[in-house]
Amino acid sequence: xxxxxxxxxxxxxxxxxxxxxxxxxxxxxxxxxxxxxxxxxxxxxxxxxxxxxxxxxxxxxxxxxxxxxxxxxxxxxxxxxxxxxxxxxxxxxxxxxxxxxxxxxxxxxxxxxx
Amino acid sequence: xxxxxxxxxxxxxxxxxxxxxxxxxxxxxxxxxxxxxxxxxxxxxxxxxxxxxxxxxxxxxxxxxxxxxxxxxxxxxxxxxxxxxxxxxxxxxxxxxxxxxxxxxxxxxxxxxxxxxxxxxxxxxxxxxxxxxxxxxxxxxxxxxxxxxxxxxxxxxxxxxxxxxxxxxxxxxxxxxxxxxxxxxxxxxxxxxxxxxxxxxxxxxxxxxxxxxxxxxxxxxxxxxxxxxxxxxxxxxxxxxxxxxxxxxxxxxxxxxxxxxxxxxxxxxxxxxxxxxxxxxxxxxxxxxxxxxxxxxxxxxxxxxxxxxx
Ligand SMILES: Nc1ncnc2c1ncn2[C@@H]1O[C@H](COP(=O)(O)OP(=O)(O)O)[C@@H](O)[C@H]1O
Ligand SMILES: [Mg+2]
Numbered sequence: 001x002x003x004x005x006x007x008x009x010x011x012x013x014x015x016x017x018x019x020x021x022x023x024x025x026x027x028x029x030x031x032x033x034x035x036x037x038x039x040x041x042x043x044x045x046x047x048x049x050x051x052x053x054x055x056x057x058x059x060x061x062x063x064x065x066x067x068x069x070x071x072x073x074x075x076x077x078x079x080x081x082x083x084x085x086x087x088x089x090x091x092x093x094x095x096x097x098x099x100x101x102x103x104x105x106x107x108x109x110x111x112x113x114x
Numbered sequence: 115x116x117x118x119x120x121x122x123x124x125x126x127x128x129x130x131x132x133x134x135x136x137x138x139x140x141x142x143x144x145x146x147x148x149x150x151x152x153x154x155x156x157x158x159x160x161x162x163x164x165x166x167x168x169x170x171x172x173x174x175x176x177x178x179x180x181x182x183x184x185x186x187x188x189x190x191x192x193x194x195x196x197x198x199x200x201x202x203x204x205x206x207x208x209x210x211x212x213x214x215x216x217x218x219x220x221x222x223x224x225x226x227x228x229x230x231x232x233x234x235x236x237x238x239x240x241x242x243x244x245x246x247x248x249x250x251x252x253x254x255x256x257x258x259x260x261x262x263x264x265x266x267x268x269x270x271x272x273x274x275x276x277x278x279x280x281x282x283x284x285x286x287x288x289x290x291x292x293x294x295x296x297x298x299x300x301x302x303x304x305x306x307x308x309x310x311x312x313x314x315x316x317x318x319x320x321x322x323x324x325x326x327x328x329x330x331x332x333x334x335x336x337x338x339x340x341x342x343x344x345x346x347x348x349x350x351x352x353x354x355x356x357x358x359x360x361x362x363x364x365x366x367x368x369x370x371x372x373x374x375x376x377x378x379x380x381x382x383x384x385x386x387x388x389x390x391x392x393x394x395x396x397x398x399x400x401x402x403x404x405x406x407x408x409x410x411x412x413x414x415x416x417x418x419x420x421x422x423x424x
Contacts, residue, residue: 032387
């Protein structure tokens with residue numbers, strides 16, 4: 001387990017909502033929501049380029065540790081509002097999925113063990 | 115600050131909490147035999163204003179950013195830390211009540227105190243005023259959550275009600291074609307199930323299955339409803355809509371099969387994994403559909419552990 005606070009600091013992520021003082025178990029990256037529902041697990045950090053409000057529901061139901069939006073994409077207004085309400089951390093990076101996942105891996109965040 | 119009620123609560127907490135409950139344990143230390151110049155990295159990069167000096171786990175002094183600047187001005191960067199540090203330092207024991215720390219901060223006006231263990235006098239962390247505030251806020255927050263949960267806990271309901279059969283029914287209406295509100299039913303059900311004291315794993319399986327079914331109503335129909343029945347043995351969730359129906363149910367259940375239109379796909383739905391996900395997360399799933407009439411999906415999640423849930 002690695003604290004999300006440390007990840008934010010080390011990867012220079014911009015925090016737009018949510019309490020980042022929580023543990024991250026592993027990571028999952030996908031832009032298909034049903035895929036995230038099928039394969040992500042509790043306390044995962046999720047890396048995606050989707051920015052619409054439905055990502056908050058998925059993170060909430062899966063009890064994910066947070067969502068990293070890639071390529072400098074900004075969350076939609078409704079996404080922000082909902083994430084604030086449900087206390088889901090939303091983090092921004094200018095990097096692409098490939099790059100940010102590589103950096104997360106270097107920090108010791110791996111995939112879910114099967 | 116004259117709200118006596120909150121003051122007493124906070125005072126109470128400063129007696130209840132120990133120094134070790136709030137300190138930062140993940141701290142930088144230096145050894146006394148190093149040159150002062152090495153402090154630059156630690157002080158600047160970590161943005162701290164003082165570092166404990168430790169030899170073999172034992173605290174021997176503290177060196178501050180002022181000490182460093184003095185050496186910088188006088189060209190003494192090669193001096194050893196042990197000659198420039200403060201040696202007589204005030205410390206706190208890890209097991210002291212937090213109120214002692216509060217009093218020491220008031221008395222000495224320092225920015226931080228090293229915290230040592232009473233047993234072997236080794237350094238275990240450092241305490242700052244902001245650690246105290248954070249520690250108290252955290253404690254207040256948990257106290258509030260516990261209280262809130264207790265108030266909402268309804269898990270005793272099955273034990274309190276006297277009848278041959280008891281079940282609870284929760285009904286949700288789902289709007290078709292409106293993805294802005296998609297997920298509200300599943301999220302609502304999730305919160306409700308938590309309040310009933312069900313285990314997190316059960317709640318997760320039930321709400322994720324409901325979410326996929328809810329998304330299908332939003333994506334493919336003009337609206338429908340979700341009814342969850344809960345009894346002491348199982349959760350039964352029935353999801354219905356009034357059309358357009360599924361022509362080939364067997365095919366719809368295959369992983370990857372999807373008729374989702376482009377606008378749905380753009381949102382990241384329509385991977386053809388919704389129904390397979392429901393199957394995976396539930397104990398039993400039954401799908402019936404008639405074209406032009408509508409679709410009826412039944413999901414069952416067993417609650418073998420219900421009564422252990424307190
Ligand atoms: N309530 C429904 N009404 C009409 N068609 C549905 C309904 N639910 C599912 N379907 C059909 O079944 C297919 C598979 O559904 P699903 O497994 O959830 O995958 P997806 O929604 O990603 O396509 C859908 O593409 C759709 O054609
Ligand atoms: Mg679907």
